[in-house]
Amino acid sequence: MQLADLKWSDVASLSKDTPVVFPVAALEQHGRHMPLFTDSLLLGEVVRRASEKLGDRVLFAPLLWLGNSDHHIDFPGTLSAAPRGYLDMLETLAENVLVHGFRRIVFINGHGGNDVPGKQAVFELRQRHRSESGLLLLFATYWLLGGKPHEVNREIKQQRMGHACEWETSMMLRLAPHLVGDLSKVQPVEFGNPFEPASRGWITKDRTEPGHIGDPRFATAEKGETLFSVFADDVVRMLNRVIAWNGSDWSG
Ligand SMILES: [Zn+2]
Numbered sequence: 001m002q003l004a005d006l007k008w009s010d011v012a013s014l015s016k017d018t019p020v021v022f023p024v025a026a027l028e029q030h031g032r033h034m035p036l037f038t039d040s041l042l043l044g045e046v047v048r049r050a051s052e053k054l055g056d057r058v059l060f061a062p063l064l065w066l067g068n069s070d071h072h073i074d075f076p077g078t079l080s081a082a083p084r085g086y087l088d089m090l091e092t093l094a095e096n097v098l099v100h101g102f103r104r105i106v107f108i109n110g111h112g113g114n115d116v117p118g119k120q121a122v123f124e125l126r127q128r129h130r131s132e133s134g135l136l137l138l139f140a141t142y143w144l145l146g147g148k149p150h151e152v153n154r155e156i157k158q159q160r161m162g163h164a165c166e167w168e169t170s171m172m173l174r175l176a177p178h179l180v181g182d183l184s185k186v187q188p189v190e191f192g193n194p195f196e197p198a199s200r201g202w203i204t205k206d207r208t209e210p211g212h213i214g215d216p217r218f219a220t221a222e223k224g225e226t227l228f229s230v231f232a233d234d235v236v237r238m239l240n241r242v243i244a245w246n247g248s249d250w251s252g
Contacts, residue, residue, distance in 0.1 A: 002051070003061045011100065014059065019104040019136075019242045020097045021060045023047045024090070024118065026067030026111035029075030029204070031164035031212030033181035034172060036077045038164065040065040041179075042171050043110025046142050049232035050239065058239050059102075061093070068113040071203045075211055083117050090121035094137065103134045104242050108235060109141040112161070134247045138238075143167070145234035153226040157218050162191060163204075165214025167227055174224025188215035 003011070003020075025040040035041070044063050051060050069080035081089060094105050105125075107118050118139040125137050143161045150156040158166040172180050189208045194200040207213060245252040 001056050001059055003059055011059075016101045016103055017243075017247070018102065019058045019106055019239055020102045021047070021058055021106045021108055021239070022090070022093055023060065023063040023108045023110065024067060024114050025063055025065055025109075026069050026080075026113065027065050028067070028069035028072040028078040028080070028111075028113075029211045030168065031186070031208075031210050031216070033183060033186050033212070033216060034164040034169060035176075035179045037065070038168055038172060039067070039111040041175060042168060043108070043142065045171070045175050045228055046110070046231045046235060047108060049228060050235040053232075053236050054239055057243055064089075064093075067111045068117050069111070071113060072211075074203065074205050080113075086114070087117040087121050087124075090118060091125055094121065094125050098129070103247075104136040104245070105138070106136075106239065106242055107139045109139060112141075112163075115139075115141060136242060136245055136252070138242065140235075140238055142231045142235055145231070145238055147230035147234045149223075149227050149230045152230055153223055155220070156223050156226065158214055160191075162189075162212070162214025163208075164212035165216060166218045166223070167214070169216040169219035170221065170224035171227050172224070173219055173221040174228060177221065180219075183217050183219065186210070186212070186216050188217065189213050 023043050025043040027036050030038040040063060066081050068083050068086040069078050070082055072078045073080055109118055122137040122139045129135055150159050189212055241252050
């Protein structure tokens with residue numbers, strides 16, 4: 001169910017064990033062939049499919065389109081909440097629903113730059129509410145929930161998320177093909193190895209001139225349908241685990 005559609009009295013009558021989901025995405029450059037709103041459109045579709053399957057068992061807040069995209073800010077049109085401000089915003093949203101009595105809060109993420117502040121937010125929230133029991137605070141990125149799209153559709157070449165890549169371009173071709181530019185002029189950009197397994201600080205200009213990372217030329221709408229269905233199923237599976245949690249176990 002959608003928070004935006006409810007009256008406050010409807011929210012008051014919900015079980016406090018109802019998981020509250022905050023979908024978090026971005027508005028940032030996605031190469032010369034994809035729109036700035038890519039991450040928000042794609043996560044919106046993943047969440048829409050998941051919410052249809054979950055019905056009244058999960059409460060979805062509206063998608064937060066402003067993400068931490070500082071690394072893309074050199075590309076015109078990108079809008080970014082700087083990391084520390086973004087961290088505070090995520091924590092504030094969680095604090096709001098804690099005031100309303102909810103105990104299970106899940107951020108479903110659709111943008112890589114939100115990963116570090118998002119994990120820091122759930123970590124800090126737990127420290128601040130350390131005397132409370134029955135709290136479940138999760139941050140989950142939709143393409144990292146275990147699904148392997150390339151094993152479902154063998155035509156899919158890419159095996160991890162890039163940027164405006166085969167995966168994202170395929171999903172956009174499935175969702176809104178009129179927003180995808182001419183792919184015949186797009187050149188592949190390698191993922192490279194940025195001193196792995198160390199974690200390197202980076203700006204997008206370090207890695208790519210056009211803005212994408214990966215090979216969008218392999219994108220098709222059919223692959224996009226596979227990707228959406230794998231990722232939506234993964235989100236449903238994760239939220240079913242949240243619903244089934246007994247309120248005290250470490251494992252879930
Ligand atoms: Zn993206």
